[in-house]
Amino acid sequence: xxxxxxxxxxxxxxxxxxxxxxxxxxxxxxxxxxxxxxxxxxxxxxxxxxxxxxxxxxxxxxxxxxxxxxxxxxxxxxxxxxxxxxxxxxxxxxxxxxxxxxxxxxxxxxxxxxxx
Amino acid sequence: xxxxxxxxxxxxxxxxxxxxxxxxxxxxxxxxxxxxxxxxxxxxxxxxxxxxxxxxxxxxxxxxxxxxxxxxxxxxxxxxxxxxxxxxxxxxxxxxxxxxxxxxxxxxxxx
Numbered sequence: 001x002x003x004x005x006x007x008x009x010x011x012x013x014x015x016x017x018x019x020x021x022x023x024x025x026x027x028x029x030x031x032x033x034x035x036x037x038x039x040x041x042x043x044x045x046x047x048x049x050x051x052x053x054x055x056x057x058x059x060x061x062x063x064x065x066x067x068x069x070x071x072x073x074x075x076x077x078x079x080x081x082x083x084x085x086x087x088x089x090x091x092x093x094x095x096x097x098x099x100x101x102x103x104x105x106x107x108x109x110x111x112x113x114x115x116x
Numbered sequence: 117x118x119x120x121x122x123x124x125x126x127x128x129x130x131x132x133x134x135x136x137x138x139x140x141x142x143x144x145x146x147x148x149x150x151x152x153x154x155x156x157x158x159x160x161x162x163x164x165x166x167x168x169x170x171x172x173x174x175x176x177x178x179x180x181x182x183x184x185x186x187x188x189x190x191x192x193x194x195x196x197x198x199x200x201x202x203x204x205x206x207x208x209x210x211x212x213x214x215x216x217x218x219x220x221x222x223x224x225x226x227x
Contacts, residue, residue: 006159034214043205043219044160093159095215105215107152107159 002028004096006108013084013115021079021111023094029074030096034105035067038091047092050077074099084115118143118210122218129196130226137221139206140188146216148209149189151180153202154220160205164191196225 003026013019031052036044049057056069068080094108119142129135147168152160166173166180182189206218
């Protein structure tokens with residue numbers, strides 16, 4: 001089946017630094033990828049929709065200048081948390097849909113970000 | 117937009133018993149309803165899904181039912197095992213391009 005690889009699985013960074021998270025579709029092309037944020041014991045909240053070759057679409061309340069998304073190829077999307085602060089600590093998850101199917105989203109394994 | 121509600125938020129069952137999780141959605145145009153299982157520290161894994169032209173789907177111990185008229189769908193797990201313990205999320209797909217997730221159900225199977 002479709003596999004989405006997300007790295008790193010966890011990262012600890014200092015306040016004020018930037019962190020990049022990668023999401024790769026390993027065996028399919030993904031014109032669209034999604035980035036979610038999940039706080040402990042809560043549901044997944046969509047942050048942005050990443051479209052290959054164009055600007056990402058951000059959900060209301062998500063700072064586009066803080067959460068930079070790049071989707072430069074059909075198999076790779078990156079989320080960069082810029083000038084991270086402790087309140088950015090969370091579990092970030094990406095998902096992708098095989099361009100060849102109407103349905104069928106696959107999620108990455110998630111990245112636990114801790115900002116100290 | 118779509119609004120998905122999920123109940124219960126927590127569920128404990130004895131091993132071997134059945135577990136049922138229910139979700140309702142608001143937009144009748146939603147046409148795809150997946151269920152995901154999320155273990156601690158991991159991403160969600162698709163366990164079963166159903167499209168709006170089907171009323172029920174079963175895969176071994178897992179089944180999903182859909183009532184389009186009432187706009188609700190349910191996950192049924194029979195003969196539960198300890199490894200079924202996880203958080204389960206329902207979702208509704210309105211446009212084929214965005215999911216709306218339920219709030220999750222933490223299932224605990226007691227050995």
